[in-house]
Amino acid sequence: xxxxxxxxxxxxxxxxxxxxxxxxxxxxxxxxxxxxxxxxxxxxxxxxxxxxxxxxxxxxxxxxxxxxxxxxxxxxxxxxxxxxxxxxxxxxxxxxxxxxxxxxxxxxxxxxxxxxxxxxxxxxxxxxxxxxxxxxxxxxxxxxxxxxxxxxxxxxxxxxxxxxxxxxxxxxxxxxxxxxxxxxxxxxxxxxxxxxxxxxxxxxxxxxxxxxxxxxxxxxxxxxxxxxxxxxxxxxxxxxxxxxxxxxxxxxxxxxxxxxxxxxxxxxxxxxxxxxxxxxxxxxxxxxxxxxxxxxxxxxxxxxxxxxxxxxxxxxxxxxxxxxxxxxxxxxxxxxxxxxxxxxxxxxxxxxxxxxxxxxxxxxxxxxxxxxxxxxxxxxxxxxxxxxxxxxxxxxxxxxxxxxxxxxx
Amino acid sequence: xxxxxxxxxxxxxxxxxxxxxxxxxxxxxxxxxxxxxxxxxxxxxxxxxxxxxxxxxxxxxxxxxxxxxxxxxxxxxxxxxxxxxxxxxxxxxxxxxxxxxxxxxxxxxxxxxxxxxxxxxxxxxxxxxxxxxxxxxxxxxxxxxxxxxxxxxxxxxxxxxxxxxxxxxxxxxxxx
Numbered sequence: 001x002x003x004x005x006x007x008x009x010x011x012x013x014x015x016x017x018x019x020x021x022x023x024x025x026x027x028x029x030x031x032x033x034x035x036x037x038x039x040x041x042x043x044x045x046x047x048x049x050x051x052x053x054x055x056x057x058x059x060x061x062x063x064x065x066x067x068x069x070x071x072x073x074x075x076x077x078x079x080x081x082x083x084x085x086x087x088x089x090x091x092x093x094x095x096x097x098x099x100x101x102x103x104x105x106x107x108x109x110x111x112x113x114x115x116x117x118x119x120x121x122x123x124x125x126x127x128x129x130x131x132x133x134x135x136x137x138x139x140x141x142x143x144x145x146x147x148x149x150x151x152x153x154x155x156x157x158x159x160x161x162x163x164x165x166x167x168x169x170x171x172x173x174x175x176x177x178x179x180x181x182x183x184x185x186x187x188x189x190x191x192x193x194x195x196x197x198x199x200x201x202x203x204x205x206x207x208x209x210x211x212x213x214x215x216x217x218x219x220x221x222x223x224x225x226x227x228x229x230x231x232x233x234x235x236x237x238x239x240x241x242x243x244x245x246x247x248x249x250x251x252x253x254x255x256x257x258x259x260x261x262x263x264x265x266x267x268x269x270x271x272x273x274x275x276x277x278x279x280x281x282x283x284x285x286x287x288x289x290x291x292x293x294x295x296x297x298x299x300x301x302x303x304x305x306x307x308x309x310x311x312x313x314x315x316x317x318x319x320x321x322x323x324x325x326x327x328x329x330x331x332x333x334x335x336x337x338x339x340x341x342x343x344x345x346x347x348x349x350x351x352x353x354x355x356x357x358x359x360x361x362x363x364x365x366x367x368x369x370x371x372x373x374x375x376x377x378x379x380x381x382x383x384x385x386x387x388x389x390x391x392x393x394x395x396x397x398x399x400x401x402x403x404x405x406x407x408x409x
Numbered sequence: 410x411x412x413x414x415x416x417x418x419x420x421x422x423x424x425x426x427x428x429x430x431x432x433x434x435x436x437x438x439x440x441x442x443x444x445x446x447x448x449x450x451x452x453x454x455x456x457x458x459x460x461x462x463x464x465x466x467x468x469x470x471x472x473x474x475x476x477x478x479x480x481x482x483x484x485x486x487x488x489x490x491x492x493x494x495x496x497x498x499x500x501x502x503x504x505x506x507x508x509x510x511x512x513x514x515x516x517x518x519x520x521x522x523x524x525x526x527x528x529x530x531x532x533x534x535x536x537x538x539x540x541x542x543x544x545x546x547x548x549x550x551x552x553x554x555x556x557x558x559x560x561x562x563x564x565x566x567x568x569x570x571x572x573x574x575x576x577x578x579x580x581x582x583x584x585x
Contacts, residue, residue, distance in 0.1 A: 186482025214503040271491035325482040348577035349485040
């Protein structure tokens with residue numbers, strides 16, 4: 001049993017041991033990643049062909065995602081029933097069958113053990129006993145569901161349906177973006193020098209966006225004085241924040257003497273502002289929408305940049321963020337070019353995202369000597385819920401409400 | 410640096426040299442451009458970086474995996490000097506990142522002449538990142554695939570930085 005207990009204040013305090021404790025990390029693997037959550041696996045567009053596959057992770061667990069000969073999607077643990085070796089070692093491809101290189105045991109696209117090499121021995125000698133049950137250690141098969149081109153999997157038989165899991169607050173915001181078949185434009189991985197939850201904290205923290213990311217404010221892309229809002233699912237687990245396209249004329253930042261105000265360099269303007277030109281392709285004048293699903297998925301629309309981000313924990317103090325940038329299958333050349341230019345806004349070199357890895361790494365380093373101290377999460381009070389102000393940490397508190405429920409802490 | 414390199418820019422265009430001399434001069438010209446590029450970035454003279462490109466010069470950082478899959482999305486992309494200057498301005502005035510330096514090691518430079526005033530180059534690079542606390546990391550390795558305008562002086566018309574790995578540690582602030 002875990003010996004940790006949560007501060008009496010509730011989710012307005014987040015104790016720093018949550019980012020440091022190896023026992024907590026192991027518990028999360030079982031209760032969250034392999035528990036009653038739906039985990040993003042890949043885009044359906046990455047499995048366009050019959051018999052194709054990609055490899056990914058659910059928490060620490062390596063997973064193969066496939067499309068079988070009949071077009072059905074499957075996901076299963078990338079672990080041979082025999083000795084536990086990886087079955088698929090390539091990142092992606094097509095395969096008739098999946099064969100473990102170690103002893104040639106093979107699997108079908110659903111992850112069923114199809115053959116055991118020399119099972120009956122040779123010439124009556126060797127092999128397995130007739131009543132041997134190697135299938136008893138077969139790789140776990142995930143329940144798979146796809147939602148508007150996103151493929152999710154769950155390892156728990158107790159998970160609700162994917163749509164119920166996402167819930168009525170967030171589901172329309174996801175469907176708002178993913179309205180047509182997708183086309184993959186590229187992918188890369190950003191290594192985060194921090195516990196995975198610090199990244200989810202950051203994504204859900206609407207308060208930091210225009211304070212940390214100065215590019216936003218300098219060019220008035222997003223200030224908290226612009227219209228927008230935050231939506232949080234009832235269980236706190238998922239969130240969505242959005243900003244409308246109206247260019248802000250206010251000077252709240254300048255009045256407060258904020259570091260991120262533009263006034264210290266009044267002439268600072270982009271020489272090539274076409275980089276930011278947005279076409280209102282979704283027709284609702286939203287310029288930025290960031291949506292997160294517990295435990296580790298983010299969907300962003302930043303102007304015309306669209307991407308799925310998959311968070312993969314890699315130990316107590318490290319995580320990987322797998323970015324997949326995409327467009328729609330029917331994009332014309334001009335739209336693709338716009339998306340490629342706006343790729344500059346996101347990722348490890350992103351004008352408005354490069355600081356995230358640094359800031360969350362600073363927290364990991366800053367709290368090293370204080371496992372028993374706690375974050376103060378009181379912007380917007382103590383409530384968890386939707387609203388039209390982003391000067392709030394409501395979605396961050398939601399994350400911790402959901403985390404505590406899964407972890408029973 | 411500009412004045413050192415400039416006189417050599419036109420040398421390869423002179424006609425009084427033998428073929429071997431031409432090859433040698435072209436090789437030297439291209440390697441000198443790569444060296445100026447590396448030193449500008451490693452010495453924090455970012456403002457010089459856009460000037461190593463032609464006015465319409467493009468700069469794209471991508472990964473070997475995306476190149477092999479034929480996927481166009483860049484990690485970083487600029488079309489023309491104004492966008493390159495915007496990148497520098499943003500690094501200087503908007504983006505926040507921990508103090509860090511790079512050390513570029515550029516080697517195995519293959520050069521191919523494309524015409525009187527153009528060359529193609531492929532070179533290997535290693536970039537070591539040094540943080541202020543001393544942490545030294547092999548940050549990136551890969552290839553520079555370049556199209557270079559030789560006149561009026563050597564400049565990149567196109568520089569594609571193809572990183573061997575799909576993984577980037579924390580952030581990519583200073584250009585590769």
